[in-house]
Amino acid sequence: MSAVQQRGSLTQIELAGVTGLSPATISNIVKELSAAGVLATAQSVRNGRRALQVTLARNLGLVAGVRFGVRSMSVALADASMRVLAEQRMPLAADHRADAGVRRTALLVTEMIESVGASPDELLAVGVGVPVPVDPASGEVVTLGMMRGWDGVDVAALFQAELGVPVTVDNEATLAAIAEYRYGAGQGHDSVAYVRVSHGVGAGLVIGGHAVRGRAGVAGEIGHVSVDENGPVCRCGNRGCLEMLVGASSLLGMLPAGTGHLTLADLVARATNGDPGCRRVVYDAGRHLGVALANLCNIVDPAIVVVGGQLVEVGDLLLDPLRTSLGQRVVATSRGPVDVVPSELGGSAGVRGALAVALDSARSAGALGVVGS
């Protein structure tokens, strides 16, 4: 059950491989659960042979995933088989507030449920990602002074009050790492390091199939690793953090005057179109990221590094200098340096991860008909 839920849909043979049970046992379990209305099956073809595709039945309910970024948010609605039914993005003000943001998002979730023809009581659980560290136990934002309007806010409680369903809150990069590990570029690897380079910089770690959150949810805050100890003071209170070198406002601030107000999307488009100044800015960002990621790789040695966020839309302009600078600094092994790949899920990695943890919590709460594993 858990295997089907985590992967969305897979064939009976794959299910046997994943669970280690014999195909005959799987066949019996699937038959029983389909009769109970928990699983749905469909004929498909795999490697030229007939196969039975197994998914969770759709009528089990809906989950919502919410991702707050520094300058945007997105909300997605999926059914129990992880099929995304509706998705909506929205730009946000530079210093948006938790109270107003949660209120609007809750309204948005309700509007989206109506738009797919479902009723609000079909919502089972909500997963929420925020771009700051979150206490994994309480769902409370634990930082001081990192994000005005969100510091110390109990995001889970705010959402619960609006929507009345179980809410899981996590760091947005951790959720993206979970999504890449399960559905994206990290599939098939047991440890994945995901780094998001956008307005802010953050990382999420999945080690041995488990997301690493740390004591207070600060694990993976690669944006606040010191790169230049005499550098400018960061919003986190330290000096010369990676984010002060590769965060969007720093990158845009390096560009010459007289070009008008630019956004991160403008930088990406100009670099892609060959603007020399923008390419240089992206190149340097790649080198700095490589330094910080090399330190991370020397400590946790992930099987793959997935780079996401808006800046990676420039592709190898960012990734080539990143790979070079990373390769120079990691411990040389006979296996060669770790693979660095762009995110497969792109901008929706965070929201997919939020859907995934919402579905996990719905399952462990028994809402999907089977309790526990």
Added chain:
Amino acid sequence: MREPTEPGPTPLRATAAPAGPGGASPRASSASAEPGSTLPRVSSAPVVSLRGVSKRFGGVRALVDVDVDVHEHEVLAVVGDNGAGKSTLAGVLAGAHRPDSGQVLVDGVPVVLDSPAAARALGIATVFQELALVNDLDVVENLFLGHEVGSGVFLDEVEMERRAWQVLDQLAASVPSVRDPVRTLSGGQRQVIAVARALLGSPRVVVLDEPTASLGVRQTAEVLNLITRLRARGHAVVLISHQAGDLQAVADRILVLRLGRVHGAYTGETSYEDLLAAMTGAVRPGSGTPMKADQARGSGTGR
């Protein structure tokens, strides 16, 4: 509905190129090479400028000595309390109000905007709060009302429908069918139709007066995304609203009007408190120092 007239998204995108901003000036033509992509603004000269514009309605001074510059590839937000002169400013740009004094410059050349048609001819299209759509007509009829495509008494319905899809695709609009009467559409969709109609004349400046005032959250999200796409296509967008949060989400620059005067110009990253202080007059006019805010954030460039 969509099948017979639409060969596929790719050729449509290609034919969409002339619908980019302008074509008359060398700057505009260099910026309309590829729709949907963000291209550098070669020159920072404003498309439209107001210089010392004043407007009186009887004893009410709606606008007093207002200077505004509107650039391509930029969202200029205009915010202010009720009666601050926001809608009058939109009216001046739209050609609905003639200023009592002051100049309107397009590409640095003084012009007279004495009618909405004159403004449209100069590349300024305005979408007012009342969208002026005809509820019982369908989307295509609304888009082409008053400038139908066809020869003689016959309308070229196929051509109009094709062009309707083309412009709606550019806006990534989620409209179920262009043959549905407009009254069956949601508030956000109607807003998109009104914007689409404004875009049919390939304007360089799009003025939106309170586009999110009567919309739900989802529709507001759609309109904000639409504004971002218009900016990415190189249009100058003038967004007039009193909802500071929505403005800050998409604006490059924010102009605060208070009692008909420009009370300050801020960057899009300005904090809510500073904006509110300017709107309510808690700070003196001109005390907003966008340069300083720019440098402190390290994100803007000297304007």
